[in-house]
Amino acid sequence: MGKTVTTYLIDGDPKGTQYAFIRNTTCQMFVVPRSNLSYLNTQEKLQKPAFYILLGEDEATKPQAYIGETENFRERVKDHDSKKAFWQKALIFVSKDADMTKADVQYLEHKAIVEAKKTNAFILSDNKQTPKVPNLPEYQQDSMDEFFEYVKFLAAFSGCTIFEVSQPKAEHLFYTKGRGSEAKGFYSSNGFTVLKGSVIATKTAPSFNWKEKRESMLKEYVANDGDKLILSSDKTFSSVSTAASFCLGRSANGWTEWKDEDGNTLDSVYRKQLE
Template sequence: MSQTVGQSLELYYVDGRPDGMVTAEMFNWTGHVLTAPRTQIQAALGRSEAGYTGVYLLLGETEEGQPLAYVGEGEDISSRIRSHDVKRDWWTTAVLVTATANRLNKAHAKYLESRLIEVARRVGRTPLENGPQPARPSLSEADIAKMEAFLENLLMVLPAVRVDLFVQSARPPVKPRTETAPDPKSEAVRFTLDLKKHGITATAFYLDGELVVESGSRARIHWTGEPNSSYEKLHNELVRAGVLAPQGGHCVFTQNYAFKSPSAAAAVIKGRNSNGLTSWRLEGSGLTYKEWEAQELDAQVEALI
């Protein structure tokens, strides 16, 4: 089994503010990412890399508060964004993706645009304002390999600058942990969450640092907790993306979905803010997630002594 190799990422806050322009680069990658709020777009487009060939993202919300994005490409990104600044009034952030020394050409940019649209629509996290899927340009086998490698690194960099529309949270099913399993580390620890009052049961597995709610688990169909919370937005996003599908008086997970925290998973399922550390219980033992986590940490400490 291949071992995951870590990557080093460098973020530079251009004006010393975390909410201003940010550049992102990765060691041994020719790509360059610049994010800028709309209020600083004039300064961003005045930078040299803004005149390079590449792809760009426009991120924002509709009047109804729903997320929206647009993926584009151009031989001179600055001129393309200036035209969109006039035509589109919904976006609040621009992301410019280029390569050092302006190494991308028009065909490279069109290939990356097509692939980014493809990935974003497959993930389904954020709707795109783009029209039909653009065709990929004809590239040599070597150029396709280079662009796929470029894309792989780009999709690793973008979440670091808070661009998550390409983050895939769906996960494949796994086998339950068994005492006879030859490699216990490759098997999952399972948890359950019951909301008996509403006839809701959910199951999840913990694997590789993620809590993944399993396909077929049930959740509340409507959010009943504090309005406008981040978890309400997540619940609505999953319904919109088809991860949660209405079924009778509740919703059903249509796929395995990885959450960033036990509380996020519990809140989406219960339809209100919830402490996931106490809501989730270890399958077959009744231990809460918090108690299981404490046991795991104690065992880790003992192993180091």
């Protein structure tokens, strides 16, 4: 089913301050860069209970995030601004038509941390503990569950994949083998996703031009199983070739390295489908 998302670029910059909401829903998302926190002074909604995510992407192989809730984001963010160095922007979620309660946003925080840890796509070093579920009436839990689905949609709409779990279609699985690697994954609009459980090459070819970054990624995404390296969570790459190179530990053309169970290359299935 299609959705209509209304987005307003407050300063005319697609990467700047903005807000968005889905038509016929109460969930509203504000995207506020750290460089424009003064905007918070103009929005009464951001001085009331809110669920939020702080995002940063510079310092680690995985992007980093902090998930929180507050009764007044404008006041809460002052502490984050002085104590948390990693983040560059905040996603703030509020009710467009009616105010949420403290218990409501605590419930959203609990669900968000559980799901973000499950996807394992972001570093959550400041969310060491998963908060307890607040005591909400059943009807209110149902309402917040629905609200959280809109949160996930709007977060993805803004480019934040912290809650995304890609679902492969069996007929679109592709495989690559070599240098001790036996990996599988699938191609989608997000890029190429290498699936959890794939065996990754232990060594990197001497001529490989992003050896250090690959070694950092191995520390974040791979677990040792005897003499094998096993991918511990799904990992999506924007480039099919980067995905293949990561798995094989050498330079690779992903369009020809990834093949389905019938031996068809990714190139023949996707890039030549219009010929």
